[in-house]
Amino acid sequence: MADLIYPKLIGARLRSQLSYRASFAMDFVTQVLAQGYELIVILILFTQINALGGFTKNEVLLMYAFAGAAFGVADLFAGQLDNLPTYIRTGSFDVLLMRPLGTLPQIMCSDIRLRRIGRITGALAVMFYALAQVPIDWSPAKVVLTIVTPMAGAVIYSAVWVVACSVCFWIVEGREFANAVTYGSNAFTSYPINVYSRPLRWLMAFIVPGAFVAYYPSLALLGKQDPLGLPGWVGWTSPLVAALAATVAGFVWRFAIRHYRGTGS
């Protein structure tokens, strides 16, 4: 029962938010709209063109939806890392260090924002629509891939978030940088990566493994060849990439905490 502590911390956070009902409802709507804007951009784009990087509108929508759902879930759990500078500046971070729990899970559970479910809901709706529209040669494996992809994507995004926010331990106002990486990689992964220039592609596909959030899994689902020449099985490796990213993020976080305790606030 003692291991239920994190669900309890999340529950506490949810109850806190419900003490501000009106602002909660507004935030929820704002989040659905925010997700909608990006959708509108894609739809307008496709009134002018028929294909983007060799992909049809609905195929691009599928990538957009995978990325959106993954980002939404990651935002739910890792988004509160954006508050890290405040934690460090006000000394609240020291309070986390005084508890017999890990700092990262404490922060993740500290500020689960239900309104972010608005974003996830929107993305899932588009995902179901796109899955119904695009030609997929369904097999049990592909069903699993469809379910696993947003989850692996969420882990990848969360890892990116952790690594980017770790910068705040060195530069307390590193939030701008962190946001550029996290939100930037979301914008990036919503489109087929072959539309980007080569250096950006390499950076965002393999250093920040954004291409494994939506692009490669979508290729595998659609049974399409990678225009960039990577073999077809790459689309099935997202969970592995996610595990690797999470491990790296764990190490970076530990290193950052060691730095913090070593040089102080």
Next chain:
Amino acid sequence: MIEVRELRREFKVATSKGLRRNYKTVTAVDGVTFEVQAGEAVGYVGPNGAGKSTTIKMLTGILVPTSGHITVDGVDPSRQRRDLAKRIGVVFGQRSQLWWDLPLRDSFDLLRSIYRVSAEDYRKRLDECVELLGLQELLITPVRQLSLGQRMRGEITAALLHAPELLVLDEPTIGLDLESKERLREFLADINTRRGTTLLLTTHDLDDIERLCPRLMVIDHGRVLADGPLDELRAEVTPDRELVIDLREPGPAPDVPGVTAVRSEANGLRHHLTFRRAETTAAQLITQVVRQVEVHDLAVVEPEIDDVIRKLYQRQLDQDVRR
């Protein structure tokens, strides 16, 4: 309970000169050594920037020492942070460990889960704190609506739910009104004497020390200037005491052997007689005085604790200058 040897902590501080950035090393804690036995109550005082908070952060495992050795309740704070967290309670006067938007009781419930306290122990300890600190009415109030004094009582309860042997308090009475301060002191004195909880507290309010801490440690510039019972320190740095006498009729001050200085006020109605505590006792002095003049009232004044600490700083400065 606490063992500290040759503790040192340096910080790199950025100093900007134009566009160039230089770093200089500042030593916040510079070779601090002390021991605290189980059951003691120790006041840790010093001016701002003296190294108090840095020491506390190292004792609680938040910061890792640059060099030196610390053991707290048998644990190395920098290596076994989580282990230590289960054994000690920490209260920071200026930051909260309660959940801002939730009722006080919810914070306690969460801490019970975090520290894995059994339901039975939890109820017993909570009931005790609630009763002694008068929290009954406040348990259902969201923390954000509590006054500072009420919140501090909540913070202290929160720190005691896992029954730590050592309670570390960093400026627990800062910003509180007199009544709240007194209530906290009374409670802390009680858990120290009755339950045997070791207390280590930093403070700017010297009444806290007078009331709570038989032992005082004074730190400045990262070094311990003095460490010992308050009475001894007082005797050591301020050898003078003062006898204040109010006369029935205005008149000259009595001429008594052993008095080193006389100050008169109210046209000779009141006289302050300074004497050395090592040479004369107050009793001897009073016997002499009442033989010579008709006394309306008299009092023996001990130097204020502020004076003691100021003198300690002064003594250190003098030594530094001489070196």
